[in-house]
Amino acid sequence: MIKSIDSLITHVKNNEKKTIAVAAAEDYDVVTIVNECRKMNLADFILVGDKEKITEIANQNDIDLDSEIIDIKDHDLAAQKVVDLKRQNNAQVIMKGLLHTGTFLKAVLNKETGLNKGRLISQISIYDRIDGKGLQLLTDCVISIQPTLEQKKQIIENAVECARKLGIEKPKVAVLSALEIVNPDIPDTLDAAILSKMADRGQIKNCIVDGPFALDNALSIEAARHKNIKSEVAGDADILLVPNLVVGNVLTKALVFYAKMKVASAVMGVDAPVVMTSRTDTIENKILSIALALYLAN
């Protein structure tokens, strides 16, 4: 079981070294992060992209890349190449470089040549719980704008799969809204009630789901007691499901910018660990996301 976000790095270093294939690596941020990971001996890399530009960026910044470079300038072809490298097991993790997310995912999700499981893909932010009891997973902060009930079920399933890989055998899932009671004027609270019952009936497996919760009663048992909430999940949530993209996006950014927390990001629902960091992530958080993907590749 992974007890803290920092211990991901140690865990990855203690396991067999893996290879990450990067699509469109001709980018200062990518070259820098590859260099950092190489210095930490975290992984090997295959850089797919504009070889001349990659080499130029490395030379200008006195970086000895020491990685294989495959010269493919076209972004569609570069994305397809990293998918192929994974399918042939020349790489265990794939990573998006300086190309559009849509171009990258088109190759990943291609039904014949891609890596899709036919499931919804979703993003998860992972960080230390405030009570020190291991990790917390927050989902989805990046992909689904306004998930339907069925999509929320799949987002939970993806998060449960991730939590179990991190050693949380039966994760507790809190479905978040603005308040902890069912309010017909707030559709999120209805979805929360329905998802709870679906888990009760075994329609969502390997987890305990409860909601609606306001954030405070999902995180704090005292706050839950103040509201007379009796729930196994209250104050003890391993997974937080947000009602939509804007809530997830604002919350994950609040963790980084207000709470200064270390946050790794995972993409689930794909038949390979995928790294898709944002340009505005801190270097530390980018490295944690890479370490998380390497961990999930085991």
Place this chain on the structure above:
Amino acid sequence: MIKSIDSLITHVKNNEKKTIAVAAAEDYDVVTIVNECRKMNLADFILVGDKEKITEIANQNDIDLDSEIIDIKDHDLAAQKVVDLKRQNNAQVIMKGLLHTGTFLKAVLNKETGLNKGRLISQISIYDRIDGKGLQLLTDCVISIQPTLEQKKQIIENAVECARKLGIEKPKVAVLSALEIVNPDIPDTLDAAILSKMADRGQIKNCIVDGPFALDNALSIEAARHKNIKSEVAGDADILLVPNLVVGNVLTKALVFYAKMKVASAVMGVDAPVVMTSRTDTIENKILSIALALYLAN
């Protein structure tokens, strides 16, 4: 100008002492907080409610209340009484005790006997900016479930009024969404664009409005530069407008529970400062909300 959330307390202590009328004060939390404020010499109190219960709670906890108690057990009448006390200037601030928010607000918003300005009421969370440059206002985290465009305009106007009272002459308003570009599939981003233009045309006064922003580019100039955003508001927001209740509620609770920040809460749009703390607020944050209301009473 109020430079930090802590300086509210000093400012209030240095000014003429005011009186707070509390509706339904027969509650342990209320009696405790009144006692704390009395010890700090922050304000005088008139406690409206079940006199026997109030006295019993005080005695059981060795508290010398030293405040006027008006014996009214009925919640509707207690709420009306605190409103009357404010209208007669026997109190300058009113505070909700152990009664339903709806009951309390019915008396406050009564068109003939209440304190409403005929404007939308809205809530604002106030805390220190992460760059140390004074205060930031976050609105609305409590009242409007899904504000319309017109209501968002009024929520901005209420926040601008509050910001100006706190000494921010021409506040910069960031309209938040999940991303910084206009996306027809995300209606919040359309509202953000429209509100920006309304401010440009002078339809929202005394402020600069820009949006849509993701939270990171509203807070950090580096994050804004990464996205090539040119805006006076980027990285320098005084006011954050959230698209709806769940975003505001989750964000303000994240500030308290993850970032451990001190957060005061104000209610605007009423012709008197109103204190409506939540049962799950920390004592420190309750006192800050009271200090803020006392400050706004000047």
